Amino acid sequence: MKIVIKAFLRYLLRRRSLSVLQLLGIACGVAAVVGMTLSAKSALSSFNEAVEFLRGKATHLIERPAGPMEEDIIAKIMHDPAVDFLAPTIDRRIRLTNDGDLIRVLGIELFLDRTIRPEITRAVRSEEKGISRDEFFDFLLNDKSVFIDRNLATQLKISKGNTLETSRGSFNVVGIFSNPTGEPLILMDIGNAQRLFNMNGNIDRIDLILNDESAFRSRWETGFKIESNRQRMETLTALLGAFRLNLQALSLLALFVGVFLIYNTAMFTVVNRRRDAGIMRSLGANRNEILGAFLSEILLFGITGGAIGSVLGYLLSRFLTGLMGSTISSLYFFLSPSPLSWSWWNIVAGILLGCGASILGSVSPLIELIRTEPAITTYGRTYHRISSKTVKKITLIGLGIIMLSVLLLGMSYLHVYVGFAGTFVFLLGVSHLTGLILVVIIPPMRNLFNLIGKTAGKIAAGNILLNMNRTSIAVAAFMIALSMSIGLGSLINSFRQSLIWWMNSQLRGDIYISTRxxxxxxxxxxxxxxxxxxxxxxxxxxxxxxxxxxxxxxxxxxxxxxxxxxxxxxxxxxxxxxxxxxxxxxxxxxxxxxxxxxxxxxxxxxxxxxxxxxxxxxxxxxxxxxxxxxxxxxxxxxxxxxxxxxxxxxxxxxxxxxxxDKQTIIKEVKRRAKNRGLPTSTRDQFHSRILSVFDNTFAVTSSMRIIAIIVAFFGIAGALMTLFVERQREFGIYRALGFSTKQIASITLLEGIGMGIISFVMSIGTGTALAFILIKVINLRSFNWTIFYHFSMNPYIVTLLTALFASIGACLYPLWKVFRTYPQMQIREE
Structure with missing residues (x-):
């Protein structure tokens, strides 16, 4: 057994380029899953940290149902027997300069707040952080003195003693404090904040530590809103509910496409070693030894590729985390999530995913290999014509899976997860129809390629059908990625057009004041x-x-x-x-x-x-x-x-x-608003800002479209390499019969382009159906609003160009191998 394993593993060193391609295939599949999962976890973790930090030790808060509350209520609540501690708070936003970002301003009563939020009040106590007594009293007594958090100071390149410019004037920075939430934060004395926001005699809320919630509610329920920490967290979590669902859906998409790629790579690994396995069996190795050697190689690839993929996924998550933070900030509340710190569990997860999917991908070709006689496997290639009976059987299975997906989609009213399941089952069912599509589309493609590449084109089209057991998986993986591109592109376009219709119908003002x-x-x-x-x-x-x-x-x-x-x-x-x-x-x-x-x-x-x-x-x-x-x-x-x-x-x-003369009136309104320090927007400017938020919102989705295409690209490359390795003898015979190097290269190139075209043709129908599923089922269950379908050629054109460029790109390495390989060597191997 050891001798067989050593012989197999030694091959990896001799064929470094192939080994690297296989490792990249597995690594990209793992990276897609790990990257999306970690970034989603990071965003939600930062959200929890932000809520915990600002809440401090408070158990409840009390506020008016709308608007500020009178500060004279503080004394009455302070004497309530159910209240242990309280802290009045002003919680507002201020804009940096005239067109900068909105920053949260927290007005606190320093002496009352030290029990509620000790982490914050500790930052401004005179004995810490090198703050002098004069600076401490300056913070309390000077309307223009503030503390800012360290991240904001770094971003604005200001330090203690500098000036902070805002839309409400300049402020003196008397200190800088650490803020683990990532949200830019400015601290002010509550009295100074009242004057800044014209709230004399009013506050926003009172944070409380209660010893008897029910008694307190019975006395203060009328006229006030009392919220426990649990209720507050549930409310904020619910705000992100639909967003979390979409992150989970994108993670599942990454897993779905990633497993397809790893499956393809593992299959290539087995097929690539058929001849070696035949020679070893001819020399006396039994089936179990060959099986053990293959599993060792596959696990080595799974472990190494999974580990590399987890590192790549972690790096990818750092990019996606920023996009998610920007989306949450635009739609809900400010959130600046920090990427999760590196954990060795990332590698463990990547290895488990890489090994699991690799073993899954190798099962079918391994069973085929160990059942094949040694004399046949030594040829390094066997033809696998799938009979029409087999194609029909697989097609019927696919139609059955599609019917199951229809059933699940019809039951999506139970939960949106049922709709997600129906969507992925639909994609799985359509992928089973790939064989039927190949049988139907190859004859006209053979005629088309015959016009383009003569004999080479005809052979290329025929090879796709002849090697259906290899090409169908790659075509299915690429088709799913392209379908996701069309489906998501159509969803985004339809949503955008629906949004434009809504703005033109509902937001028809000539000028808007203070919309920020x-x-x-x-x-x-x-x-x-x-x-x-x-x-x-x-x-x-x-x-x-x-x-x-x-x-x-x-x-x-x-x-x-x-x-x-x-x-x-x-x-x-x-x-x-x-x-x-x-x-x-x-x-x-x-x-x-x-x-x-x-x-x-x-x-x-x-x-x-x-x-x-x-x-x-x-x-x-x-x-x-x-x-x-x-x-x-x-x-x-x-x-x-x-x-x-x-x-x-x-x-x-x-x-x-x-x-x-509308412009004269608009100019007059703008002039008066400017005198009051109020921002204005024309209708077009207001609409443009909304569309900008919309486009930023779908940045993560667009990123996943790109990742899916990259993953599928390696799938096509792996399939072409599989065909190339299996056809060493065939290429040698072609050359011996007079085929030029250019003709053989044409065969390889047209095979890749053909697979890309077939994938695109399948994705037209599948992607359109997927768009309707996303719009009419998933979107409706996630967001509870109707998106009107708007047809656009743009997603289809972009996807076609993507398919062609990815297919040609996937052919580059096989083409390079063709030009480097001599016919004498290929024939001599026989």
């Missing part, structure tokens, strides 16, 4: 704008996150009369007559809210306001892409009655349609 979240619009400025001649209407916008049936959702306050006149909402049922009941106290809900909570027109929703819970009738359901968590939209007058909150987040200004 860091500045509230003063009520008197709204009254000032109303007096400008030529303005037809101003929509006052206020949004509020709530918990509806313990699930996060949003309430939006608008001016129903203005939107009825100027907006063109997309209604699930009915038309603009739906606005009439909204003006008298009813609400409209977004499609995602309606689907999530099984609400329809005429139902009642219950909203907790400052005076308790109020029933509100649902007048209509509208299409909306602002939040997958759902929106309850009501007139501002009803919102004020419920929450006694007159805060204005932004204004949408509609210029009267009879005005000839």
């Amino acid at each position: 979240g860091d500045v509230e619009v003063p009520l008197d400025f709204y009254e000032e704008l109303r007096k400008i001649k030529g303005i037809g209407g101003i929509d006052i916008f206020r949004t509020l996150q709530i918990s509806y049936n313990n699930i996060p959702a949003y309430i939006t306050a608008i001016d129903a009369s203005v939107l009825q006149k100027y907006a063109r909402f997309g209604w699930v049922k009915g038309g603009d007559e739906n606005w009439e009941p909204v003006k008298t106290g009813s609400v409209i809900v977004s499609e995602s809210f309606a689907r999530r909570f099984n609400i329809k027109k005429g139902d009642t929703v219950y909203v907790k306001g400052i005076n308790g819970t109020s029933p509100l009738s649902v007048a209509a359901v509208f299409y909306d892409y602002a939040s997958e968590h759902g929106v309850i939209m009501m007139d501002r007058s009803i919102f004020i009655k419920l929450f006694n909150d007159r805060t204005i987040n932004s204004l949408g200004i509609f210029i009267d349609t009879t005005q000839q």
Whole structure:
């Protein structure tokens, strides 16, 4: 046994280039899975750390259902017997310079906060961090003194004593502290923060340590929102629910394509050594020894490739982690996840995946090999014509798997995971149809290649069909990767077009004021704008996150009369007559809210306001892409009655349609807003910002499309190498019969291109079907909103070019081998 194993392993050193190709195949498959899994874990881990750090030791928080709360409540709560410790807090955002990033500002009461958040307050205590007593008192007494976290200081290249420039003025940095969350953070004394944000006499919330939750709730439930840490974490986790599902889906995609590649590589490993196995058996080695030698080689590749792949996956995760952080920050809340630190468990996971998939991929060719007589295997090549009966059998199995996928997709209402399972089962079923597609498409392809490459082209097309047991797996793997490219591309394009339709229908204001979240619009400025001649209407916008049936959702306050006149909402049922009941106290809900909570027109929703819970009738359901968590939209007058909150987040200004010179009015609005320090955006600028967020959101998905193509590229390369190694004698005979080196190279090149074309042809139907599955099933179950399918040639053209370039690229190494190999050597081997 040892002699046989040594003989096999010695071959790896002699054929270094082939060994490297095989290792890369396994490593890329493992890297795709490990990279996506680690980056998803990193983003979610950083999210948990951020929540824990800012929460500190608090067990609960209390706040108004909407808007700030009065600071005189602090004294009353402080004397409540259920309260052990409390800390009033101001939690707002500020923008660096005029167009910089939004940064979180935490206003804290230093002496009350040291029990709640000791890690934060310790940073500004005078005896630590080299902070002098003067700097400590400067922080407390000077409106313009702040602490900033170390990451922000590094990013802005500022140090202690420097000036921090923001949209609300300049601040003196009196100290720098460590912040493990990755989120840029500015600390201020709470009194200074009140003056900065014009909140004199008000605070945002009070963080609490309670000893009796039920007693405290019984005394303070009315008029306030009390939230435990568990509820807070569940709410924030639920906000990321759909995002987490999509990360898991992308990880499964990486695993699915990666296993296909590793399978292909392992099969190549076995086929590549057929002749050696035949010689060893002729010299007396038995089947078990050959099997053991092969398994040793395969495990060596699995271990080495898995280890390399885990390292590559870790490096890939560092890139993907940044993309995920950017996506979460754009859609939900700021998150700057740090890549996970290196762990040796990464290598263990990579090795297990590499070895498991390698053994799985080698089972079929190993069984075939040990059943073949030694005299046949010494030829190094056997022809494997799959009979029409076998093709029919495999096709029927594939159709059965597709029927199972239809059943699973139909049951996706049970859980989105059932939809994911149906999607992957569908891809698996279609891959079983590859043999049938080869039988159908090769005859016309043979005629086409005959016109292009004459005899060489005809042979190339025939070889694809003749070696169906080798080519079908590579074609299936490439087809799945190309289908994912078309499916995801069509999904993104359809979503983008649906989003543009929604913006043009719902966001029709000529100019918007303060849409960035860091500045509230003063009520008197709204009254000032109303007096400008030529303005037809101003929509006052206020949004509020709530918990509806313990699930996060949003309430939006608008001016129903203005939107009825100027907006063109997309209604699930009915038309603009739906606005009439909204003006008298009813609400409209977004499609995602309606689907999530099984609400329809005429139902009642219950909203907790400052005076308790109020029933509100649902007048209509509208299409909306602002939040997958759902929106309850009501007139501002009803919102004020419920929450006694007159805060204005932004204004949408509609210029009267009879005005000839709109630009003059827009310039006047901009001038007045600038005097107030309020940012403005025209309709086009506002829409562009939304589309920019959308494009950034799909950066991770686009990355996975590229990774899938790279993985499939190695699949095609492996299949071509398998065919090349098996046909050493055949190439020698071709050359002896007068075929030139160029003709043999043409055969190899056209085989690769042919496999790429077949993969693309299959991906047209499969990718389109996948797009409909993603849009009508997965998206609907994940986000609860409708995406309207929009056909575009772009995903198909990009995928065709990708298929051609990848196929040609995969041929380069086999072509190089053809030009380096002599016919005499090939014939002499026989």
